[in-house]
Amino acid sequence: MNSFKKNLLKKRYNAERRFQWYGKIAIGLALTFLAVFMFQIFSKGYSAFQKTWIVTEVHYDKELLLIDAESPSKDDLENADYYDVAYKAMTSLDPGLPEEEDRQLIQMVSYKYETEVKDLLLKNPDFLGKIVPIKLTASDDVDQVHKGNYPRDIPEENRRVNDYQLQIYDMLNERGDILSEFNISFFTSPDSREAELAGIASSFMGTVFSILVCLAFSFPVAVLAAIYLEEFAPKNKFTDFIEVNINNLAAVPSIVFGLLGLGVLLAVFNLPRSTPLVGGITLSLMTLPTIIIAARASLKAVPPSIREAALAMGASNMQTTMHHTVPLSMPGTLSGTIIGLAQALGETAPLILIGMVAFVNTIPGTPVDPAASLPVQIYIWSESAERGFVEKVSACIMVLLAFLILMNLAAQIVRHKFEKKWS
Amino acid sequence: MNLILVTFIILLAFTSYYFGRKKALVIQSSQRLTALPKFYGYYLAAWCAAPALIIFALWSVFEPSIVKTFILQDYTDQNLTKNELQLIYTKVKSLAAGTYTGNITNFLDESANKYIQLKGIANSAKVAIILAILILSLSFAYRSVQKNDRMREPVEIFLKWVLFVASLGAVLVTIGIVFSLLFEAIRFFQAVKIFDFIFGTHWYPAKTFVRDGQPDPELMKDAFGAVPLFAGTFFIAFIAMCVAIPIGLLSGIYLSEYAGRGVRKYAKPIIEILAGIPTVVYGFFAALTVGPFVKEIGNAMGLEVSAESALAAGAVMGVMIIPFISSLSDDVITAVPQNLRDGSYAMGATKSETVKKVIFPAALPGIVGSILLAVSRAVGETMIVVMASGLAANLTMNPLESTSTITAQIVVILIGDQQFGDPKTQSAFALGISLFIVTLFLNVIALSVVKKYREKYE
Numbered sequence: 001m002n003s004f005k006k007n008l009l010k011k012r013y014n015a016e017r018r019f020q021w022y023g024k025i026a027i028g029l030a031l032t033f034l035a036v037f038m039f040q041i042f043s044k045g046y047s048a049f050q051k052t053w054i055v056t057e058v059h060y061d062k063e064l065l066l067i068d069a070e071s072p073s074k075d076d077l078e079n080a081d082y083y084d085v086a087y088k089a090m091t092s093l094d095p096g097l098p099e100e101e102d103r104q105l106i107q108m109v110s111y112k113y114e115t116e117v118k119d120l121l122l123k124n125p126d127f128l129g130k131i132v133p134i135k136l137t138a139s140d141d142v143d144q145v146h147k148g149n150y151p152r153d154i155p156e157e158n159r160r161v162n163d164y165q166l167q168i169y170d171m172l173n174e175r176g177d178i179l180s181e182f183n184i185s186f187f188t189s190p191d192s193r194e195a196e197l198a199g200i201a202s203s204f205m206g207t208v209f210s211i212l213v214c215l216a217f218s219f220p221v222a223v224l225a226a227i228y229l230e231e232f233a234p235k236n237k238f239t240d241f242i243e244v245n246i247n248n249l250a251a252v253p254s255i256v257f258g259l260l261g262l263g264v265l266l267a268v269f270n271l272p273r274s275t276p277l278v279g280g281i282t283l284s285l286m287t288l289p290t291i292i293i294a295a296r297a298s299l300k301a302v303p304p305s306i307r308e309a310a311l312a313m314g315a316s317n318m319q320t321t322m323h324h325t326v327p328l329s330m331p332g333t334l335s336g337t338i339i340g341l342a343q344a345l346g347e348t349a350p351l352i353l354i355g356m357v358a359f360v361n362t363i364p365g366t367p368v369d370p371a372a373s374l375p376v377q378i379y380i381w382s383e384s385a386e387r388g389f390v391e392k393v394s395a396c397i398m399v400l401l402a403f404l405i406l407m408n409l410a411a412q413i414v415r416h417k418f419e420k421k422w423s
Numbered sequence: 424m425n426l427i428l429v430t431f432i433i434l435l436a437f438t439s440y441y442f443g444r445k446k447a448l449v450i451q452s453s454q455r456l457t458a459l460p461k462f463y464g465y466y467l468a469a470w471c472a473a474p475a476l477i478i479f480a481l482w483s484v485f486e487p488s489i490v491k492t493f494i495l496q497d498y499t500d501q502n503l504t505k506n507e508l509q510l511i512y513t514k515v516k517s518l519a520a521g522t523y524t525g526n527i528t529n530f531l532d533e534s535a536n537k538y539i540q541l542k543g544i545a546n547s548a549k550v551a552i553i554l555a556i557l558i559l560s561l562s563f564a565y566r567s568v569q570k571n572d573r574m575r576e577p578v579e580i581f582l583k584w585v586l587f588v589a590s591l592g593a594v595l596v597t598i599g600i601v602f603s604l605l606f607e608a609i610r611f612f613q614a615v616k617i618f619d620f621i622f623g624t625h626w627y628p629a630k631t632f633v634r635d636g637q638p639d640p641e642l643m644k645d646a647f648g649a650v651p652l653f654a655g656t657f658f659i660a661f662i663a664m665c666v667a668i669p670i671g672l673l674s675g676i677y678l679s680e681y682a683g684r685g686v687r688k689y690a691k692p693i694i695e696i697l698a699g700i701p702t703v704v705y706g707f708f709a710a711l712t713v714g715p716f717v718k719e720i721g722n723a724m725g726l727e728v729s730a731e732s733a734l735a736a737g738a739v740m741g742v743m744i745i746p747f748i749s750s751l752s753d754d755v756i757t758a759v760p761q762n763l764r765d766g767s768y769a770m771g772a773t774k775s776e777t778v779k780k781v782i783f784p785a786a787l788p789g790i791v792g793s794i795l796l797a798v799s800r801a802v803g804e805t806m807i808v809v810m811a812s813g814l815a816a817n818l819t820m821n822p823l824e825s826t827s828t829i830t831a832q833i834v835v836i837l838i839g840d841q842q843f844g845d846p847k848t849q850s851a852f853a854l855g856i857s858l859f860i861v862t863l864f865l866n867v868i869a870l871s872v873v874k875k876y877r878e879k880y881e
Contacts, residue, residue: 012773019775023677026670030694030749033742040712041704224589232583233590244870246593251796251866252859253803255830256600259855262837263603285596292593318579346701349805349830353837375703382707382810390711397704404699 041401045394047147051183051196052138054109054172058089059131060121067128077122086117089134094168104164110137110196135179140195140388142169146178149387160387186395190361191372191380195388198381200396202363206276206356206371207345207403213280213367214344218287219337223326225288226295226333231321250289257286258350266354274355274370282350287340294336298329331418335411342407346400348375374400424546428479428553436472439561443467443568450571458575463568465578470564473581475557482549490541494534604859607852614846615647620853623648626816626827628836628847647850649857651818655826659737659808660801662822666741667797671748672790678749679756680778691750698746706810709739714811721823729813734822736812740804747797755789755873756782758880789876795869799862805830829858 065080072080090105090113091097097105106113113136120134121127141160144150146169156163172178189199233239261282265271271278302325310320351357356376364371372380378396381389447460456463494515495508503511511534517523518535519542568574612620625648674694678687714735721728759782767777783790813825814835827835836851 012776016773016775019778020677020681023673023681026673027677027690027694029670030674030697030742030745031690033745034693034697037700037708040708044711221589221592224586225592228583228586228590232586242590242594245597247870248863248866249593249597251799251862252600253799253805253830253862255803255805255833256604256855256859256862258837259833259852260596260600260603263607263852264599285599288593288596316575316579318582342699346699346703348701348703349809349834352834357838375701378703378707379806379810382710393707397707400701400704404701408699 041394041397045391045398047149048186048391048395049183050147050180051185052143052146053135053179053181054138054142055133055135055177055179056089056093057131058085058117058120058134060085060128061088062129064088065128072125072128074122074125077125077128080118082114082118082121086114089113089117089136093172101164104162105168108139108142108165108168110139110194112137112194112197137185137196138178140386141165143196144387145169146173146180147391149391186392190363191359191377192361193359195384195386195392198389198392200374200377200399202360203372203374203377203396204399205364206279206360206376207373209276209364209367209371210280210283210351210356210373211341211345213277214283214287215337215341217281217284218291218340222288222291222337223295223333226292226299227321227326229292230296230299231325232317246289246292250293254286254347255349255353257282258353260285261350261354272368272370274358274360275368276356276364276371276373277367278354279351279356279373280367282354283344283347286347286350287337287344290340290343291333291337294340295329295333298332298336299325301332302328328420331414335415338407338411338414342404342411345403345407346375348379351376352379374403425479425483428550429476432472432475432479432553432557435557436468439467439471439564440464446568447574450568454571457571457573458578462574462578466574467561467564467568469578469581470560471557474560475553478556479549479553482552486545486549490538490545493541494538497530497534497537600859604852604856607849608856611846611849611853614849620647620649620850622650624650624818626651626832628832628850647846647853649829649854651816652827652829652832652854653857654818654820655733655816656802656828656830658820658822658826659733659740659812659828660798662734662737663740663744663801663804664794664798666738667744667748667801668794670741671745671797672752674745675749675752676756676778676783679753680774680782691753694749695746697742700743702743702804702806703810705739705743706806706808709735709807709811713739717823726823728823729825731811731813731825732823733812733819733826736808737822739811740801740807743804743807744797744801747800748793751793751796752786752790755786755793755876758789758877759785760880786876788872788879792869792873792876795865795872799865799869802865803830803858803862805834809834829854833858 064084065082067076067080069076087102087106090109091102093105110116116136117134120132124132138146141150142165145152145161145166150159150161152159152166161169169178185197186199187204188201189197190202191200192198229239229242233242261278265278265281266273271281306324306328307320310324311317315323351373356370356372357380358370358372359380360370360372362369374396378393378400381393381396441464443464443466444460447456447463450456450463451460491512495512498508498511511531514523514525514531515534515538518527518531519538623645625645627646674690678691682690710731714730714732717732717735717738718728718730721732763781763785764777767781772780808828808831812827812831814827814831815825816827816832817824819826833851833854836847836854
C-alpha cells in the first residue's frame with residue numbers, strides 16, 4: 001500500500017516536471033525561431049553594405065573623345081563621346097584578348113561604367129589627355145565572387161562567371177585592384193534592374209512620405225474621436241455601435257484596406273496612382289482604430305481627481321478636457337501612435353494594391369510622385385532571381401528592422417519619460 | 424484654384440480669430456465680458472471657416488455628377504447603354520483636358536466645349552457663393568460679438584460637434600469598406616453566378632482574359648470557382664495553428680504560472696518581437712530559407728515536395744502568430760482569480776494538475792477567444808502566402824504541394840494595371856468581401872467570448 005502511494009506520488013511529480021519542461025521547450029522554440037531568423041538575415045545581408053570596385057586605368061584621349069577645341073568648355077566635355085575611352089579602359093586589362101571576346105571583360109563592370117568614366121572627367125577637367133586610375137563599379141557577378149557567395153569549384157556552365165573572367169578577377173585581386181568599400185550608393189541611389197546599382201533611396205523616401213501622410217490624417221481624427229468617446233459620448237446604442245465598429249476595424253485584414261484604397265481613393269476620387277499620398281491615406285485608415293484605442297486607454301488612465309479638481313475651480317467640461325485631461329494623456333497617446341505607425345511602416349499588401357509596386361528609378365521629391373516603400377522594395381527584390389538581390393533584400397530588411405526598433409524605442413521613451421505615475 | 428480658396432478661408436479664419444480677440448478687449452473697456460477674450464476669437468473663426476468649408480466640400484462632391492448630367496443630356500436621344508454613356512463622358516473629359524488621342528467628331532468637340540464652359544461657370548459660381556457665405560456668416564457672427572452675447576457655450580457646442588464628427592470617422596471607414604467591396608462584387612455576380620463562385624472547384628481567372636469584347640460565358644462559368652481558395656486559406660491557417668497553438672499556449676502558461684520575475688521580464692518582450700516583424704520579412708524568410716529546407720528534408724525522405732509548399736508558408740505563419748496566442752493566453756490566465764489556485768493547492772494538487780484541471784478550464788473561454796482572433800489573423804495574412812506558397816490555386820490537402828489563398832489571389836489579380844469593369848478585377852472584390860465576412864464573423868465571436876469571460880471574473 002505504502003509503495004503504491006509512493007509510486008503514485010512519483011508519477012505525479014514526474015508529470016509535474018514534464019509539464020514544466022514543455023513550457024520551457026515552447027519558449028525555447030520561440031526564441032530559437034527568432035535567433036535563426038535574425039542570424040539568417042544578418043549573415044545574408046551584411047555583405048550588401050560593402051561595394052566592390054574594379055580599378056583600372058583610363059586614358060582621356062582627346063581624339064577618342066572627339067573633342068576638337070583647344071581648351072574645351074564644360075559643355076564640350078559633357079557632349080564628348082566616352083564610348084571608346086571607356087571601352088579601352090576595360091579592354092586594356094587584357095590587351096591580348098581578341099575583339100570578338102571583349103564582352104567578357106565589359107560584363108565584369110556595371111553597364112553604367114561609361115557614365116562613371118564621364119563623371120570622373122567632369123569632376124576633374126584637368127585629367128583631359130592624361131592616363132589616370134579609375135574605380136569602376138564591379139558587375140553583380142564579380143561582386144558576388146569577391147564576397148565569396150558564388151562557389152568557384154562547380155563546372156563552368158553552371159556558373160555565371162566563366163573561367164576567363166575568374167582568371168582576370170584573380171589577376172586583379174592579386175594586384176590589389178579589386179577594392180571593397182562601404183556601399184554609400186545603397187543608401188543614395190534609387191532602385192535599378194541591376195543589383196550592383198540598386199539602392200533604397202527611392203523606397204526610403206516613399207516610406208517617409210507615406211508615414212508622414214498617414215500621421216497627418218490619422219492622428220488628429222483619432223485623438224478627437226477618442227476624446228469624444230471617452231469624455232463626452234452619451235451612453236447609448238449609437239455610441240456602443242461606434243465602439244464595436246472600432247474594435248472590429250482593428251482586426252480587419254490589411255489587404256481589405258488596400259481594396260478600399262483601390263475602389264474608393266483611386267477609382268472614385270481619382271487620386272494619383274502609385275503615390276505615397278494614396279498609400280499614406282490607405283495606411284491611415286488602418287492605423288485609425290489602433291490610435292483611437294491607445295488614446296482612449298490613456299485618457300481613461302487619467303485619475304478622476306484631476307477632472308474633479310478642475311471642475312471644482314469652475315472650468316467647463318470642455319476646458320477640463322482640453323486643458324487637463326488631454327495634455328496628461330498625451331504621452332500614452334503618442335506612444336500608441338508611434339506603435340501604430342510602426343505597424344503601418346511594415347505593411348505591404350495594401351500598398352501593392354494601390355500600385356506602389358511600380359518600378360521607380362527616380363527619388364520622389366513630393367508625396368504625389370510615384371514611389372515604392374521599403375517593405376514593397378523587399379517584395380520586388382525578392383522576386384528577382386539574381387543572387388545580388390538576395391543580399392540587397394536582407395540589407396533592406398535590416399534597415400527596415402532598424403527603423404522599427406527605433407520607433408518602438410521612441411514609444412518606450414515617450415511613455416516612460418513623460419508619463420506621470422498616479423499612485 | 425481649390426487650394427487657393429481653402430488657404431484663403433483658413434487665413435481669413437486666423438485673421439478673424441485675432442480680430443475677435445481684439446474686439447473683446449475693446450468691449451472690455453465699456454462692458455463686462457461674457458467669456459475669456461479668446462472665445463470671442465474662436466467664435467468668429469469658427470463662424471468664418473466652418474460654413475464655408477462645409478459648402479466647399481459639398482460643392483466638390485456634387486459638382487462632377489451635375490456637370491455629367493448636363494453633358495450627357497445631349498445624348499439621351501441616342502438610346503445608349505450606361506457603359507457607352509460613361510465612355511463618351513470619359514472621352515469628353517480627356518478631350519477637354521487636351522489628352523484625347525482618338526477620333527474627334529463634331530459632336531464630341533461640341534460637348535468638350537460645353538464641358539469647359541460648364542466647368543468655368545461652376546468655378547466662378549463656387550467662388551462667388553463661398554465669398555457670399557463668408558461675408559454672411561462673418562457679419563452674423565460679428566453682430567453677436569458686438570452685442571456681447573454669450574461666447575463660450577456656442578464655441579464649446581461647436582467643438583463637441585467637431586469631436587463627434589471625428590468619431591464618425593471609424594464608422595465611415597467601415598461603410599467605405601463595405602460599399603466599395605459590395606459595389607464591385609455585385610457587378611461581378613451579375614457576370615458570374617454566385618452559386619458558381621461559392622461552389623465551383625476551378626479557379627483560373629486568367630482564362631477569361633479577352634482583349635476586346637465580352638468573354639465567353641461558358642468559360643466564365645468554369646473560371647471563378649472559389650472553393651480551392653477557401654480550402655487553401657483554411658488549410659494554411661490550420662497548419663499555422665498547428666504550430667502556433669501548442670507553442671503559444673504552453674509558453675503562455677509557463678510565463679504566467681512558472682516563470683520567475685527575471686525570465687518573465689525578458690522572455691515576454693523578446694517573444695513579442697516576433698509579432699512586430701513585418702510580414703513581408705517573414706515571407707522572404709519562408710521563401711528563401713524554410714521552403715528549400717522543407718524541400719530538402721522531404722526529398723531526403725523520398726517524398727515529392729514542391730519548392731513552394733503550403734507547409735513552409737503555414738509553419739512560418741504559425742511562428743508569426745505565436746506571440747498573439749502566448750500573450751493573450753498569458754493575460755487570460757493571469758486574470759483567473761487566485762482563490763481558485765489556492766483551493767486547488769489546498770487539496771494537495773501539484774502545480775501542473777492545478778493548471779490542467781482548474782485554471783485551464785476556467786480560462787478556456789478566453790483562450791478560445793484568443794485562438795479565434797489568431798485564426799482571423801492567419802486567414803487575413805497575405806505576404807507570406809504570396810511569397811512562399813505559390814500562386815496556382817490547387818485543390819489539395821497535401822501540405823507538401825503549393826496552394827493559394829484568398830488574399831494571395833487578390834494580390835495576384837490586382838498587381839500591376841487593372842481595368843475596372845473587367846470580371847477578373849471584380850472577382851478580387853468578391854474575394855475581398857468573402858474575406859471580410861469571414862474575418863468579421865471570427866472577430867465578433869472572439870470579442871464577445873473574451874468580453875463575457877472578462878465580465879465573469881471582474
